[in-house]
Amino acid sequence: MTEMEQKTRIPQQKRSIETKNRILAAAKDQFAKNGFHGTNAKEIAAAAGVSVGSFYSYFKDKKELFMEIFREHIEEKVVRILGEHQVDPDNRRESVYRLIKAMLDAHDPYPQFHREVLAMRYSDPEVEAAFTEMDQHSLGHVERFIEQFRDKLRVKDIKTAARIVSAAVEEIICSITIFGQDEDADRLIDGLADMIHRYLFD
Amino acid sequence: MTEMEQKTRIPQQKRSIETKNRILAAAKDQFAKNGFHGTNAKEIAAAAGVSVGSFYSYFKDKKELFMEIFREHIEEKVVRILGEHQVDPDNRRESVYRLIKAMLDAHDPYPQFHREVLAMRYSDPEVEAAFTEMDQHSLGHVERFIEQFRDKLRVKDIKTAARIVSAAVEEIICSITIFGQDEDADRLIDGLADMIHRYLFD
Amino acid sequence: MTEMEQKTRIPQQKRSIETKNRILAAAKDQFAKNGFHGTNAKEIAAAAGVSVGSFYSYFKDKKELFMEIFREHIEEKVVRILGEHQVDPDNRRESVYRLIKAMLDAHDPYPQFHREVLAMRYSDPEVEAAFTEMDQHSLGHVERFIEQFRDKLRVKDIKTAARIVSAAVEEIICSITIFGQDEDADRLIDGLADMIHRYLFD
Amino acid sequence: MTEMEQKTRIPQQKRSIETKNRILAAAKDQFAKNGFHGTNAKEIAAAAGVSVGSFYSYFKDKKELFMEIFREHIEEKVVRILGEHQVDPDNRRESVYRLIKAMLDAHDPYPQFHREVLAMRYSDPEVEAAFTEMDQHSLGHVERFIEQFRDKLRVKDIKTAARIVSAAVEEIICSITIFGQDEDADRLIDGLADMIHRYLFD
DNA sequence: GATGAATGAGTATTCATTCAT
DNA sequence: GATGAATGAATACTCATTCAT
Numbered sequence A, B, C, D: 001m002t003e004m005e006q007k008t009r010i011p012q013q014k015r016s017i018e019t020k021n022r023i024l025a026a027a028k029d030q031f032a033k034n035g036f037h038g039t040n041a042k043e044i045a046a047a048a049g050v051s052v053g054s055f056y057s058y059f060k061d062k063k064e065l066f067m068e069i070f071r072e073h074i075e076e077k078v079v080r081i082l083g084e085h086q087v088d089p090d091n092r093r094e095s096v097y098r099l100i101k102a103m104l105d106a107h108d109p110y111p112q113f114h115r116e117v118l119a120m121r122y123s124d125p126e127v128e129a130a131f132t133e134m135d136q137h138s139l140g141h142v143e144r145f146i147e148q149f150r151d152k153l154r155v156k157d158i159k160t161a162a163r164i165v166s167a168a169v170e171e172i173i174c175s176i177t178i179f180g181q182d183e184d185a186d187r188l189i190d191g192l193a194d195m196i197h198r199y200l201f202d
Numbered sequence E: 001g002a003t004g005a006a007t008g009a010g011t012a013t014t015c016a017t018t019c020a021t
Numbered sequence F: 001g002a003t004g005a006a007t008g009a010a011t012a013c014t015c016a017t018t019c020a021t
Helices: A014-034 A041-048 A052-058 A062-084 A092-106 A111-121 A125-147 A158-179 A182-200 B014-034 B041-048 B052-058 B062-084 B092-106 B111-121 B125-147 B158-179 B182-200 C014-034 C041-048 C052-058 C062-084 C092-106 C111-121 C125-147 C158-179 C182-200 D014-034 D041-048 D052-058 D062-084 D092-106 D111-121 D125-147 D158-179 D182-200
Strands: none
Touching (some): A014 A041, A014 A052, A014 A111, A041 A052, A041 A062, A062 A092, A062 A125, A092 A158, A092 A182, A111 A125, A111 A158, A111 B111, A158 A182, A158 B158, A158 B182, A182 B158, B014 B041, B014 B052, B014 B062, B014 B111, B062 B092, B062 B125, B092 B125, B111 B125, B111 B158, B158 B182, C014 C041, C014 C052, C014 C111, C041 C052, C041 C062, C062 C092, C062 C125, C092 C125, C125 C158, C158 C182, C158 D158, C158 D182, C182 D158, D014 D041, D014 D052, D014 D062, D014 D111, D041 D052, D041 D062, D062 D092, D062 D125, D092 D125, D092 D158, D092 D182, D111 D125, D125 D158, D158 D182
């Protein structure tokens, strides 16, 4: 972070940045296809069209590369999309529905990669930390969402309610993006919106 | 002798059964502590107090051992406990609460191992298959639960409702057993029971 | 050999001898099918219907078992059959033909095992020694055969002639028993008989 | 890079080619000294002065390495030398003698390796296939040799005669290169030339 | 005696990472 | 800077042999 020994290069030139991005994209691909443990440096380098040597001049190791992809994912998708979500205080059911939709959109369009992240969440502390951070965002968002309806709420403990709502949405979204058929998706989201709406307000 | 080509030993003698169980127990420990990829055959054998040779005479490989532990988990816990759960049709809120409790009990008392299973669910098809099977049990259980209140329901599509309820419960349970502090647990379960109760009946 | 430490049992009782023979037969089978390196003690024991433990109480190791089978082969087949071969001094061409036939008969009816012995001949000194001994028998036999026609011979150096004839017969027999089709066999033997006959007498 | 999934490296650079050749040479040595089963990857790598990793980046496994050495042997020696052998139709005995000499030259100057190849011929189908191919060359050569004397022949069936002559030469050569003392060699070759000469023409 | 469970040294093989060119 | 050859520690797995029951 400070200027101390600079092992991996911070790319300044345009070509360099492009190379790094190519590696990131290729790695995301590979991780999604074969998982973290099922992907090796040679494959990533080959898929990115660079040499292993180059690979290691951009990333300290496979793990760092993984974390960089993951962090990028968090920033790009979650923070940005969640940040933009707006609430209509007069239409609560619709607002709940839109909350779910926003969280669904915030999910990786790359579900296979998400799958892998979930896998590592449980076995790697660093991944878990990043995950927790991401969850905090999500949780905070839901909390703020609920708070906007403060005086119309059936629940008293907003923090707990937010965790429950968050968890339910997360899991349904997960099952939709990873295993779900599209036909089911709409019914599930509708049902979920009903459940949350009734829980919070009805 | 009579069986054709028996690659892995099927233990008959008491000593043999004990050895196999020692390996199973030790492996569960190790997987929970260090994850599937972070555990190797030698370590498992050492932890079980047996030789690598013994390990491989009982299990084709690490994967098979893992699956055996997981299947045992499914049978012992899920099927048995879920099977026993009884419903009180006059007290719906209480019934929901007891459903959640039953599903919580059905979870592994070995949360670290559960954590690892979750990790593999997403990267290994065989694990996912077993997981799906387990989910079907859970889903079926929830479906039957809901059906018992058929004429008092607010929801029409029982199958979809069951999936939503299942998912919500699963995720909350997960966050309780893995990350949750005990203080939170009760509030979460109560809130969850409220949510489901309101969704289905209120 | 002397009474010194008796590691492997010398079977006295009938049942014991039978067991040992069962192991020998099973091993010959396995060696023929999968080769020395492709056969393990467990398989041999299983094929013989005994335990590995028993196996090792009859044979010091796999190698000793192999040598025992090989020596038995030499004694039973080679010595016995070659010993019985008779010559008709008035019909030389016919005698040559009968010599070849006798040597063909002396070959293992178990060509796959012979194949394996050949393989080991080149990589194991002990096998080579036994093989050489066997060759000496064969060579001696051919020498005595040639000597019976001493005054009618075209060749002077009988020892060398015997080696040449021996080698030629060996190789043709080998190609017949291992690779040859039966249709070819007769023509080859006839041609071989011609060649040897012309070489020695014609 | 452009090629799909290249498992073992195809050496382009000079350094790389040298390394591969060092491994090939060292392996030939080791196989000759200790046989195929008596040699392991680590030893070969050490003898070649490279790491095991390098070994496996050039060869899928020990077997592939072995086959590569063997095929090289066939091409370099057999095809080339046999191809060059010329016949003098007016001096038949001398031609036979030169045939034998040519076939002797075509044999590996590395008799210990040849020994090992023979060993594997009988237990490994792939080796046998290559061997058969090599034999076909040899057989074809002998057939063409005999055909050049067509009208002076005592034998009618040239194909059968070629097999017999081939076999006899092969075996004598074998016994000369592997077991034979040099003193014997000349006498054996002379006798062999006599035998074949008499068989074909005399 | 017989059994087959247990042993562990030995072998093949992979792959993250380094470094000479 | 880039390359890809080289490294070798790490790991899975086998099997001849021993030994407790």
